[in-house]
Amino acid sequence: MAHTNYRVTEKGYYGDFGGAYIPEMLYPNIEELRNNYLNIIAQPDFQAEFQSLLKDYVGRPSPLYLAKRLSEKYGATIFLKREDLNHTGAHKINNTVGQILLAEKLGKKRIIAETGAGQHGVATATVCALKGLECIIYMGEVDIERQAPNVARMKMMGATVIPATSGSKTLKDATNEAMRDWINNPVDTHYIIGSVVGPHPYPEMVSRFQSIISEETKKQLVEHTGSPSPDYVLACVGGGSNAMGMFYHFLDDEHVRLIAAEAAGLGVNSGHSAATSVLGKEGVLHGSRTILMQTEDGQVIEPYSISAGLDYPGIGPQHAHLHKTKRVEYVSITDAEAMDASLLLSQLEGIIPAIESAHALAQLEKMTFKGDEIVVICLSGRGDKDLNTFMKYFNL
Ligand SMILES: *Cc1c(COP(=O)(O)O)cnc(C)c1O
Numbered sequence: 131m132a133h134t135n136y137r138v139t140e141k142g143y144y145g146d147f148g149g150a151y152i153p154e155m156l157y158p159n160i161e162e163l164r165n166n167y168l169n170i171i172a173q174p175d176f177q178a179e180f181q182s183l184l185k186d187y188v189g190r191p192s193p194l195y196l197a198k199r200l201s202e203k204y205g206a207t208i209f210l211k212r213e214d215l216n217h218t219g220a221h222k223i224n225n226t227v228g229q230i231l232l233a234e235k236l237g238k239k240r241i242i243a244e245t246g247a248g249q250h251g252v253a254t255a256t257v258c259a260l261k262g263l264e265c266i267i268y269m270g271e272v273d274i275e276r277q278a279p280n281v282a283r284m285k286m287m288g289a290t291v292i293p294a295t296s297g298s299k300t301l302k303d304a305t306n307e308a309m310r311d312w313i314n315n316p317v318d319t320h321y322i323i324g325s326v327v328g329p330h331p332y333p334e335m336v337s338r339f340q341s342i343i344s345e346e347t348k349k350q351l352v353e354h355t356g357s358p359s360p361d362y363v364l365a366c367v368g369g370g371s372n373a374m375g376m377f378y379h380f381l382d383d384e385h386v387r388l389i390a391a392e393a394a395g396l397g398v399n400s401g402h403s404a405a406t407s408v409l410g411k412e413g414v415l416h417g418s419r420t421i422l423m424q425t426e427d428g429q430v431i432e433p434y435s436i437s438a439g440l441d442y443p444g445i446g447p448q449h450a451h452l453h454k455t456k457r458v459e460y461v462s463i464t465d466a467e468a469m470d471a472s473l474l475l476s477q478l479e480g481i482i483p484a485i486e487s488a489h490a491l492a493q494l495e496k497m498t499f500k501g502d503e504i505v506v507i508c509l510s511g512r513g514d515k516d517l518n519t520f521m522k523y524f525n526l
Contacts, residue, residue, distance in 0.1 A: 136381045136448070136457060142330025144451035147421075149416045155313045159321070162236065164331045169188040170235045171228075171338065173431035186343060187260065188217050192343075194350035194506070206499035209354065210481070210509045211347055214371065220484065220511030221340060221372040222253040226322055228339030230257040233320035240264045240319045244308040246273055246301035247438030248280025249515070250324030255289035265289040268307040270300035277438070280515075301442070302430065305416060306360040324370025326446035329417030329496045333374075333446045340375025348379055348505055355504060362497075364389045365508035366489040367460070368439050370405075374511035377458065387459070390449065393435030393491040394462035402431035407453050407460035415444040418516050421453065434466035436519065437485035439511070467492040469523055472513065484511030485519065 134345060140165075142148050150160055170176055184190040204276045213221040233241060235236045241258050244267075245251030251267040258265035271293040274281055282292055294303040312321045326333040326340075348358040363380055365373035367390045371406055380386045395403040403409060410421035422444035423431040435441045447455075452458040463471075468485055471492035476482045483491065487510045499505075514519065520526060 136452060136455070138330070138334045138448070142334070145454060146412070147419050147427065147449075147450040148333065149419050149448035150417060151419065152329050153222040153313065153333060155328075156309065158310055159270050159316050162327055165332055167335050169457050170232055175297040176219055176231060176307075180228060180231055183231075184224065188223050188227060188338055189215060190342065191350070192216060194242055194347055196354060197258060197479050200475065203478065204494050204497070204499060205501070206503045206505050207355075208475065208505045208507065209328045209351070209360070211343060211376065212505055212509055212510035214481070214483065215328045215341065217254055218256055219514060220249060220253070221343065221508075223256065223322060224342055224375065225336050225339045225371060226250075226257045228247045228254040229320070229335075230261050230263070233263070233322070234258040234261060236320060237264045238263075238318060240266070240267045240315065241322055242268065242308050242311050242319055243322045243324065244268045244301065244304040245324070246270070246304070246441065248273070248284070248438055249511075250281050251289070251291070252283045253261065253324070254322050255284040255287040258289060259287040264474070266311065267291045268294055268304040268311070270294045270298070270304050271305070272299040272300065300381060308329070318479070320340075325371040326374045326448060327369040327418065327420075327444065328414050329419045333418065333448055336376060337374040340371050341378035343372070343375035343508065344377065344379035351504075351506070359383055359386055360504040361388060362387045362482065362503065362505045363489045364391065364493055364505065365417065366440060366486050366510060367393045367445055367449060368393075368442045368486065369444070370449040372508050374446065374448060376506075376508040377452075381457065388452075388457065389459045389461060389493060391461050391463045391493050392445075393437060393440035393468070393489055394464045395434040395436070402434040404435045404440055404442060405462040406443065408462055410444065414451075418447045420444050420447045420450045437489065437516075439484070439486040440489065456488065461493055461496070463489040463492045467513070471495070472516075472520065473524065481509070482513035483509055484513050485516045487511055
């Protein structure tokens with residue numbers, strides 16, 4: 131088989147995807163980041179502080195847990211990478227810790243971010259409190275109403291939450307507001323993007339900060355099984371950051387089969403879905419060339435999923451490339467399948483997963499295993515935030 135390079139090029143591309151499609155007024159900000167991020171991340175004092183915060187503040191390494199009863203049910207050896215045990219309850223904190231240190235090194239005093247469901251807003255407000263930096267979170271007016279507990283968390287940690295009142299008053303409008311802010315405050319402000327999306331170098335930078343997930347997993351697999359290579363690695367995909375972190379150090383090991391679970395919502399053909407790899411076409415979204423759900427005339431289609439974190443109309447550019455080259459298999463999981471998987475994990479293992487993570491778990495139902503195969507699943511977050519949804523859905 132011909133060798134395919136899955137990594138980013140000098141110009142910021144993964145095959146046909148990536149790049150920086152941004153208004154001219156954002157060029158200086160993006161250039162400053164692009165010219166400096168690799169040097170800063172490589173510095174010993176950056177690495178020392180990053181590793182120290184991951185250990186003592188986030189609580190890493192997160193365990194690689196052998197789920198015995200789940201393994202018995204599916205006839206494989208199934209490990210869960212426990213990102214749900216991180217401080218703030220998900221993988222998102224790995225990235226915000228990295229970016230806040232970067233912002234500090236760049237001399238930035240003010241942090242902005244956009245958030246949909248509020249999880250990235252909370253992870254950003256957390257590290258701003260940690261570093262005593264001003265924190266402005268843009269959030270759609272509709273989302274502010276739907277996600278009141280996360281808004282309260284952000285405010286409690288000292289963040290200012292600014293409602294986006296244009297368009298559908300959701301994530302895409304919050305993103306536009308954050309971009310406008312950054313254009314107006316280029317010198318003192320850093321924009322923390324929460325997934326492997328946006329203009330280069332964001333997708334690459336975020337995947338590097340999240341790559342700690344697979345770095346730890348390989349070492350932990352050696353301890354458990356004697357080998358760093360499992361047969362399968364599974365993760366859910368919204369923008370794709372927990373999946374990129376989980377896949378990162380396995381990409382060049384072609385024996386490891388990588389599977390990414392997208393949210394099918396009510397069904398891929400129901401008109402209420404977020405299954406980008408099936409429904410999407412190539413185009414530009416949030417500053418990069420990728421695959422996104424769009425109408426014939428290029429209007430972004432509102433995605434739908436029961437899990438707010440997977441409710442995104444595109445996937446990051448590296449995922450678009452991994453899809454096109456078939457290095458990663460993209461599968462679609464409905465709301466109902468994910469909810470069943472949430473209940474199953476809760477009752478078999480005493481672990482209530484985030485509904486996002488349950489999309490990866492649900493794929494187990496569709497696989498058949500040959501005896502002693504080894505499977506790693508990224509449990510990207512815990513289900514506390516989803517309790518209201520569980521209560522309504524299961525009539526608890
Ligand atoms: C935000 C979120 C996701 C989706 O984001 P990715 O960038 O695709 O990882 C998945 N799981 C949890 C728990 C989340 O909070």
